[in-house]
């Protein structure tokens with residue numbers, strides 16, 4: 769007889785992580801394009817997000833589908849979202865009918881974005897093109913963040929957040945319901961990311 773107690777982690781939150789999504793050259797082309805257009809295209813982030821004028825420069829709400837410079841990263845995002853969706857046994861033919869959107873973000877001058885989710889989408893992701901020294905990482909909030917259990921040392925059960933360290937040319941995908949934020953950074957070079965939603 770085994771009377772040892774067990775802890776079973778109910779309802780795990782899957783975070784998909786993949787590195788070296790683009791080659792150095794491909795990544796540089798993407799960076800160059802975003803840098804070249806960052807002041808010509810003004811997305812709706814400052815109007816839609818609580819961070820307002822302190823939001824990163826962005827192309828949120830702008831239709832980028834005619835800009836071929838994004839074709840490759842969109843193809844990679846699509847591939848990885850389909851891989852991620854398999855973990856949910858999500859029907860692959862549904863991808864043709866899903867709403868899809870994407871936009872770039874340039875964080876500089878201590879810009880930030882508050883905690884938010886990407887509902888009503890299903891799957892959301894970020895590709896990190898450039899994460900210079902001093903950049904903030906992405907911070908996820910525990911789905912039951914107001915648990916409020918007093919504790920001395922932080923662990924995976926009592927912490928209200930988890931930080932994922934961002935690396936150049938890496939991509940993450942997570943459930944769109946998962947709250948996350950990007951705190952104000954100390955980077956002097958621009959932190960460049962590419963976000964996308966499916967569903």
Ligand SMILES: [Fe+2]
Nearest residue numbers: 884885886948
């Ligand atoms: Fe986000």
